[in-house]
Amino acid sequence: MKGIRINEFGGPEVLKMENIAVPIPAPDEILVKVYASGVNPVDWAIRNGANIRMRSFLTLPMTLGWDAAGTVEAVGSEVTAFRQGDAVYGVPNFPGNGSYAEYCAAKAKQFAFKPQSLSFNEAAGMPLAALTAWTGMFWHGKLQAGQRIFIQGASGGVGSFAVQFAKAMGAYVIGTASTSNLEYLKQLGADEVIDYKTQNFEEILTNVDVVLEASPTRNNDERIKALGVLKEGGIFVSVNTDFPFNEQMTEAAATKKVSGELAVNQPRQDWLTEIAQLIDDGQVKVLISKVYPLEQVAEAHRESETWHVRGKLVLEVKKES
Template identity: 40%
Template structure:
């Protein structure tokens, strides 16, 4: 089968399309013929080993745990292991395969049974592949870490990207008053997703206004944690779910300390994909309450271009990979 592999850390120039051995499912695994995948910030961060801590997960000097990126997949079940009971050959599925070593940028992927759910019939493979990692990151940031409540004032910084477009929709679903922060060209998108207010960060600095929020979900940007603190209500919560490396370390190191000395809660999100929450998202997709936003799509041979585009930070929603073998 064909797969996009990397044998050393670096830019997208180190990515190569190779013929590799088709995997065989273990007893608890499902072999999926991948019809679509999607690109996440996790892909370019793993590729570049940024932050350096990535190396302790993937390999210190070079990637050894896995050599094919791609956490999100959607496709058809080709075969199942003897202990798999939820799926059978021919089923259309989607899921997040981060825990089983990435591998979505390939024609076939062996995934754990617990990483997949049946694809909603009302969306395409491309749309399904856009959901798992980004949507669950948004869900865990708002519901679990942020403890969102109906009627709260919620700000999404980076509202037009992969995680952000799901975050705006989910915050509205939970009954919040949503303020979306994005650039000029993405204002209409944010409003179409249900945002009550939109701040164009090229024209206005939300941290310098007098408005305060009960919950801030940061999925992009490079603002100081103290800037975010000033934009929170006295008992508000700040959740860092994406952005610069410096912003990440501030949330990890300073967030817990700030949370101890007052009523505000500040910190970084740790999101663990799980089948229960993926089923929750599936129900929202089937009901039409959530919709994936796809900016561009690329063939498997152009994964490097797709990752570069996402790394630039200007994508409206998600970027999909469509495999040539798809029907």
């Protein structure tokens, strides 16, 4: 099969189209015929060699891509949830060989039936970002209907889903973006928008129940400012797990009587199924900002590395008939 692999860590030039053996699914895995793969910041972070802690888990050569939509080609002996031909979406094994390829073997429990109303290209833009928003807000942030949530980086892949999920569950949503994306946030359903380039959120907001840091800002001083907008007992959740809280941040949280959580996405089938339902019910939309053919993966990475993609980038692996 054809697939994009890296044989060394480095810039977009290390992404090479190669002929690779079709993977054989383990007993608890499915073999997915990949129609499309999402592109996420983690793809180019791994391509660059990630951090020292993560690097020890990485084996070269490696096929990147941890967001897939396609059809089930084969099932492992223990898999009962899917049959050949089912249309699915989900998160390939991480870290491991991913979805920048015509076929991908992955844990069946990390996949669910694709939302029926979406194309494969649209569905491929969902799993990782949507699950990160879901895990951060509902698992760590314990967000409830009627609560106020402040979402930083609300126009990005994770943030766009976070705004819509929070609205769908009945929360009051405040989001940040740069000027050109404020209207987009309102279209997603945000109740209030803040331009992080021209406004200081800490001078505007109070009484927030949950803060979701879904921006790429990795700065503990900024986090301490965000603690200031929380009410007592509030929860600050960051999805930037590669950038831990420092001592000042932890102390500030204790003084303010709020908690801080780092959220890694949980690739759960039951959540993917709930998310698919929200999509098919018309409560949540997927914005794909651009679809690149697989061959143009280096261009897609360059765009993702700007940190200013509205919605999602997708690689088309196979055209849908």
